[in-house]
Amino acid sequence: MLENQKKDVGLYGFTGCNGDQLTIIHSEDKLLDFWQSVHIKSFSLAKSDNDDSDLDIALVEGSISNQEQAEHMKEIRKRSKKLIAIGNCACYGGVQAMELGSKGWDQRFRKVYGDAFFELRTPIESKPIDVFVDVDFYIPGCPINADQFFYCFAHLIQDHVPTIPDHPVCAECRWRENDCLLLKGILCLGPLTASGCNAVCPSHNLPCLGCWGPVEEANVSSEFNLLKEKGLTQEEIKRRFRMHNGSGIIKPLKKILGVL
Amino acid sequence: MREILVEPLARVEGEGGITIRTEGKKVKEVRFDILEGTRLIEALVVGKTPEEDVSITCRICAICTLSHRYAALRGLEKALGIQVPPKVQWMRSLMHLGECLESHSLHAYILALPDFFGYPSVIPMLDQYNEEVTGALTLKKFANRVMEVTSGRMIHGENPTVGGFGRYPDREVLQQLKQEAKELLPFAEKGVKLFADLDIPSFFEQETVFMCCEPDEKEYGLVGDYIRISTGEVVPVEQYQKLTNERFVSHSAAKHCLYKKRPYTVGALARMNNLGDRLKGKAGMLFKKYWNERWLRNPVFNNLAQAIEIVWGLEQIPMVVDHIIKIKEDPEIVKPTQRKGDGVGAVEAPRGTLYHHYQIKEGLVADANFVIPTGQNLEDCEKYMRNAVEKLLTEAVDDDAIRLQCEIIVRAYDPCISCSTHLVTIECEDE
Numbered sequence: 289m290l291e292n293q294k295k296d297v298g299l300y301g302f303t304g305c306n307g308d309q310l311t312i313i314h315s316e317d318k319l320l321d322f323w324q325s326v327h328i329k330s331f332s333l334a335k336s337d338n339d340d341s342d343l344d345i346a347l348v349e350g351s352i353s354n355q356e357q358a359e360h361m362k363e364i365r366k367r368s369k370k371l372i373a374i375g376n377c378a379c380y381g382g383v384q385a386m387e388l389g390s391k392g393w394d395q396r397f398r399k400v401y402g403d404a405f406f407e408l409r410t411p412i413e414s415k416p417i418d419v420f421v422d423v424d425f426y427i428p429g430c431p432i433n434a435d436q437f438f439y440c441f442a443h444l445i446q447d448h449v450p451t452i453p454d455h456p457v458c459a460e461c462r463w464r465e466n467d468c469l470l471l472k473g474i475l476c477l478g479p480l481t482a483s484g485c486n487a488v489c490p491s492h493n494l495p496c497l498g499c500w501g502p503v504e505e506a507n508v509s510s511e512f513n514l515l516k517e518k519g520l521t522q523e524e525i526k527r528r529f530r531m532h533n534g535s536g537i538i539k540p541l542k543k544i545l546g547v548l
Numbered sequence: 549m550r551e552i553l554v555e556p557l558a559r560v561e562g563e564g565g566i567t568i569r570t571e572g573k574k575v576k577e578v579r580f581d582i583l584e585g586t587r588l589i590e591a592l593v594v595g596k597t598p599e600e601d602v603s604i605t606c607r608i609c610a611i612c613t614l615s616h617r618y619a620a621l622r623g624l625e626k627a628l629g630i631q632v633p634p635k636v637q638w639m640r641s642l643m644h645l646g647e648c649l650e651s652h653s654l655h656a657y658i659l660a661l662p663d664f665f666g667y668p669s670v671i672p673m674l675d676q677y678n679e680e681v682t683g684a685l686t687l688k689k690f691a692n693r694v695m696e697v698t699s700g701r702m703i704h705g706e707n708p709t710v711g712g713f714g715r716y717p718d719r720e721v722l723q724q725l726k727q728e729a730k731e732l733l734p735f736a737e738k739g740v741k742l743f744a745d746l747d748i749p750s751f752f753e754q755e756t757v758f759m760c761c762e763p764d765e766k767e768y769g770l771v772g773d774y775i776r777i778s779t780g781e782v783v784p785v786e787q788y789q790k791l792t793n794e795r796f797v798s799h800s801a802a803k804h805c806l807y808k809k810r811p812y813t814v815g816a817l818a819r820m821n822n823l824g825d826r827l828k829g830k831a832g833m834l835f836k837k838y839w840n841e842r843w844l845r846n847p848v849f850n851n852l853a854q855a856i857e858i859v860w861g862l863e864q865i866p867m868v869v870d871h872i873i874k875i876k877e878d879p880e881i882v883k884p885t886q887r888k889g890d891g892v893g894a895v896e897a898p899r900g901t902l903y904h905h906y907q908i909k910e911g912l913v914a915d916a917n918f919v920i921p922t923g924q925n926l927e928d929c930e931k932y933m934r935n936a937v938e939k940l941l942t943e944a945v946d947d948d949a950i951r952l953q954c955e956i957i958v959r960a961y962d963p964c965i966s967c968s969t970h971l972v973t974i975e976c977e978d979e
Contacts, residue, residue, distance in 0.1 A: 301562075301563070302563075302585060303584065303585030303586075303587060305607050305608060305609050305610040305613070305703075305704075306561050306562060306609070306610050306611070307607075307610030307613070307703045307704060310561075310610045310611065310703060311610075311702070311703060313654070313658075314688070314689075314692050314702055314703075316685040316686070316688065316689045317689075319685075320671070320674075323671050332556050332558045332559075333558075333559070333560075333561065334559065334658075334669055334670075334671075335558060335559065335668050335669030335671070336558040336559060336662075336668040336669065337668035337669075338558060350585075351585070352585070353585030353586055353587065354585050354586070356583075357585055382587075382607070383587075383589070383592065383604050383607050384587035384588065384589065384592070386592060387592065393588075395591075396588045396591035396592065397586070397588060397591075399588075399590070399591045400586070400588050400590055400591050401586070404798070405798055406798065407798035407799050408581060408583060408798075408799055409583060409585070411585070411586045414585065414586075414587060414588075430607065430704060431610065431703045431704060485701075488700050488701055488705075488706070489700070489706050489714070491700075491715075492700045492706065492707045492713075492714035492715040493714040493715050494706055494707065494709060494714040497600075497603050497706065499603070499704070527595070527596065527600070528600070531596075531600060531603070531604065532603075
């Protein structure tokens, strides 16, 4: 790409494990192309000379868990033409948002930090970024899949909108000819979960835990009832549904259970 | 009053900063600020099954995902009365070595090295240091592959589970890892020289205490049920609260740790200082060649300690692979023998000793405590920065020079700030 056509890109990490930015850094062969195909204005995990200039694309990892991050998020939005959420924490809030919509955050905070006073930050319950700003595109995953990310990125830097598959993990599981764990009575979240991981857990004889967040077409109540028929309790099913799905599962679960 | 700030602190994992306040030639305050948001993981795992717990706690950190998983598995399996067979243990050793190499090659070469050569990142170093940078990337790629083969995914692989593994890798894949490890050794050895030749200033040096796991086999290693302290004491991991004495400070979402009211250091440097004379092979030769008493006083040698540990890790992998291949049968996942219990698991994460402590009731997590390496290093890290600033103030240097020196010290500790905010309230016992 010509130098003057290159997009200005910034990468930002809020609350999370940094696994999505790290997935990019771990893509050794593609990392240099990634770096050279755009102007990387900010990428604090990888470099020191970062600036806060206007951006064509901001890639944001992590959830928002204090007021200062919320302000920073809004500030990034203001100077970015496109804002892309990368990874489960930015898209749905991550594991730290598994109780979102229920009470008890104050108690959990006190269990971990006691009555501690935070001098530099004002903590809030962790939420996905779209609670605070408009998001133009979501790239799910925990962590994101490098191939899917670079596919999306290549589209975005040419002003195209990428399309990512909207089928559940079950589809990939069938392509890999795995035995169905649900049929064995194992609590597998494959039918509810966005694909893109190549059904990695079922391919290791382990149930899908839902770490990519919900797939759009999921029939949550049908899976809920199926699991109940298999003998699992409502509490067990709810706990597993909520573990990785953050804000993405609140509505369908409320529809089934009435309250969370 | 003069105030020097570094925020955000770049090329570290997570959100942190440095605050330095001075008046004339006097240091008022030197702080390593942990600004990362709070996640309350240890409260969220309560009421979860052990399998759910490992899927949550590994996500505390993407760099040390397998160390968190391993520490959790060790703690949970003690509480559940599970003893895993040798093949599981060797597979866990392999995954843990993969992570150690991944983290060290990322930290030493890609995050820390640019400081010493005056670059903002590793990418512009490619012109002048092409061999070093591409070599480090190849090494990291291999290490990521080890993690993927053993855990199922480069980051947050779920294959290592309570009681064993979901699936075992093919023999051919393991043989290939063995071969690649051997091929990478010459680069890793050259890397040790690269770090040994760096000019490391001595003006902030001071003695400290070092802690690491004491491996069961009395060899060099990354796992153990005892902690070896440089004072000569060896303490069971169950007494970790006495060793770490966490306390809250207001500029940090991570708690600071003290041992008998003294700051201490964990990580590759601590392991080398406490166990380095047990090293054999090329790593042993390099240790003998480069170790000197300054390692006991200067945290910046941690980069060199990591470079030697990379050599050790590459020498270990073929041996560990042979052990895995020798055991033909893939063991079934071992089931819990009890639904109630207490267990402390400790492993050496790349950046130091990591503790996961669980109480299990009716098969679910009833309580959890995690003590992480970066929290343990915070006090020493601030101590060495303070020493450096005090000295630099007498020389009337500019803010940038102070900033760079402090950043070099902080980065040498290889802080993992995502991890640091996951500490639990522990009643402090003053001794």
